[in-house]
Amino acid sequence: MTTKLVRQRGVLHLIAVIPLSLFLFVLFDPKLWGAAAGAALVTGTATLARRWWLQLVGLLLAALLAYSAGYRIEFITNPEGGFFYLTQWSWLITLGWIIAISQGVAVLGQLDPSGKLLTKVLVISGSALVLISLWQGQLLGVLILLALLVLVLGLRASRVPTERWSRAVGYGLALAAIVGLVKATASVALLAPVIALGLPFTGTLSIVYSHRLHLWRERPWMLSLLYLCSAYVSVLAFLATRLELGALAWVGGATAMGAGLLAWALVRLPQTAVTAKKFVLFGTPIDCVTLDGAVQKIESHLSVNREGRSEGVPALVCTPDTTAILRAQRDPRLRAVYERADLVTPDGMGIVWAGRLLGAPVPERVSGIDLVEKLFASRRAPLRVFLLGAAPGVADQAARKLTERYPTLQIVGTHHGYFGESEHVLGLIHQAQPDVVLVGLGVPRQELWMLENRPKLKASVLIGVGGCFDVWAGRLTRAPLRWQRLGLEWFYRVLQEPKRLGRVSAIPVFLGQISLAKLAQIFAE
């Protein structure tokens, strides 16, 4: 349908509604007139106005129209018995109710323009409605829903775009609920739980759908709006229905939402796989090595590269912790570094436990600091090392302490980690001719820096070491061994650096994702 034709139809729609509304007004009661005119206003603005806020204005006017025509939530049943009288809040609650339901349903219409989602919503709501109506001995709700269903099927069959009429369907639902509220307070039970059940349920469905339709990234605000509407309506429904119905709505809604989120998360979860030597955790390949094995690997890179150091590209060693793994899921640039690294060790008990749960042979935690200290300690021949990172002065301090501790170690240069252009730093490293460059710029800066500058560096091995320099310099202390074994080193660091508290939020996310990965594994088997 061309835009012009759609507009013409929209105008016709509005013009036809005026005599029809007047006719209804004269012949019947103002409520029918209000509903018809309001629905026409909503559909008319959806057809004519492309801007979302104009459509909302249309909806607000339609809600006001409905309110003045007598659709008012004046009192609602008290679950404990009796009623809540809304008095001066009546208009606010009524408008909120109409807008929330209409807009919630409109979002569904926009998320899935084929109208299938909306039809499913009506069918789901309808099934619940039929059950509740039968239980209460009322058929009004069934009739309303049947009428809406016929209308929706008719509109779909005539290929009218869903986004033009979905808001009006919501408007009809909202008014039908109010009629129940006003005429017989008990009958709010007809629609409220259905909507409370229906909207969270549809919210869930829409998440799954939006993922399939690739709408999730483009229109996240729509889903937020949907949930806002859903939450508002659920709260009202909870207040308005008898306790057990409200509870049913909440439990049903929450379960449905949980199930949908689970399905969505399973679909969306990045790859997790186990090969003989690698544990690919959410896209990051981790080497299943012991601390000694990792040191040996670095040693082999050192001896291979030693002869042809001027030509060879340095080996790249990364030691991601749990938060880095989570970050790599969102950041393809960081993931690319881990994918291209020569050695990636698990610097977190969380990763080790995840490996055990998912059947990967991750023998132990290999933290950056343990790896480097073990390399220095086991070294018989001299080792030339450049320290790059941390606040000014810290790397020098670390260099002094390290050379006292490790006799074969030669710190051939240091530079702090707060530099802009890399040229100067690259020049310093070039002159120093190190075997190993330790890069402590924090995740992801150090990883990205190492990958970008690897071809320009004449060294055998680059190792990303995070905050190690601060520990060697004595500015931070490491957690006691027992804390480390219990996987609590992160907590110890939070105690020392409270600004790291934000990172703690990664723990439940990681736990949740690991559980999902396990579930996915069980399903796959």
Ligand code: UDP
């Ligand atoms: N750092 C740096 N340059 C920067 C940002 C950070 O040298 O632009 C240093 C910082 O001073 C600290 C280290 O990088 O020494 C980051 O340590 P942290 O333990 O936070 O690293 P992560 O846990 O991110 O690996």
